[in-house]
Amino acid sequence: MAKYLDVHPDNPQPRLIxxxxDLLHADGLIAYPTDSCYALGCRIGNKDGIDRIREIRGLGDEHHFTLVCRDFAQFGQFVHVNKAVFRLVKAATPGGYTFILPATKEVPRRLLHPxxxxxxxxxxxxxxxQALLAELxxxxxxxxxxxxxxxxxLTQGWEIKERLDHAVDAVIDSGECGATPTTVVDFSQGEPEILRHGTGPADLFE
Structure with missing residues (x-):
């Protein structure tokens, strides 16, 4: 059964974070809220967690996983960003965008688009x-x-707990979450290409 953690949306309790x-370090899989919608998350090196995400979502090999970073220092460790792209990304960050970029050698091969x-x-x-990322x-x-x-x-923590009780190890509830995924912008060819319209306004990149 998944742990159900009621976390304050403005002042997350350090004990719960x-x-x-600790669960993530023990290779657990969590369902957690973001500024767009709920997400499934685990540590980068958690191969079993990656397989579990694929199974829960029914994903194939072509799916782009996302590295959710605390700040640009982390961001720059895992992807190559030139100055022009950096300026565009910085103007929209933090916020409801996912950017597709060439990966550095820090990213395990199994996470890359094949x-x-x-x-x-x-x-x-x-x-x-952000509290989770800071502590992790x-x-x-x-x-x-x-x-x-x-x-x-899904937008409600209690519903995720009911439906995925035996599929994830913890559900974080900090109030109702949005139902719109991020806007996905592909910079892999240099120029921005909108792959999905979502939370973030796309006109910044059109």
């Missing part, structure tokens, strides 16, 4: 997520919590 981070050698990265504007000290490997054959992500 530490519990989640042909493009790219990975998704984002910096969220969410108090609870590394990015979270994430994917939108969108179940197979469903068109919208």
């Amino acid at each position: 530490n519990q989640v981070v 042909r493009k050698k790219t990975v998704g990265v984002r910096i969220p504007d969410h108090v609870v997520t 000290g590394e990015p979270l490997l994430s994917s939108t919590l969108l179940l197979p054959d469903e068109t919208e992500p």
Whole structure:
């Protein structure tokens, strides 16, 4: 059964954040809120967690996983960003965007798009997520919590607990979450290409 953690949206309790981070270090898989919608998350090196995310979501090999970073210092460790792209990304960050960029050698091969050698990265504007990332000290490997054959992500922690009780190790609830995934912008070819319209206004990149 999954742990159910009721975390304050503005002042996350350190005790509860530490519990989640301990679980992540023990190769657990969590469902957690972001500034767009709920996501599934685990440590980058958690191969079992990655397989569990694929199974829950019914994902194939072409799926872009996302590295959810605390700040630009982490961001720059895992993707290559030139000055022009950096200026565009910085103008929209933190916020509801995921950027597809060429990965550095810090990213395990199994997380890369098999042909493009790219990975998704984002910096969220969410108090609870930022508290988790600060305590964890590394990015979270994430994917939108969108179940197979469903068109919208789940928005309520209690419902996620009911439906995924035996599939995840913890559910973080900090109040109702949004139902719109991030806007996905692909910079892998240099010029921005909108792959998905979502939370973040796309006109910045059109």
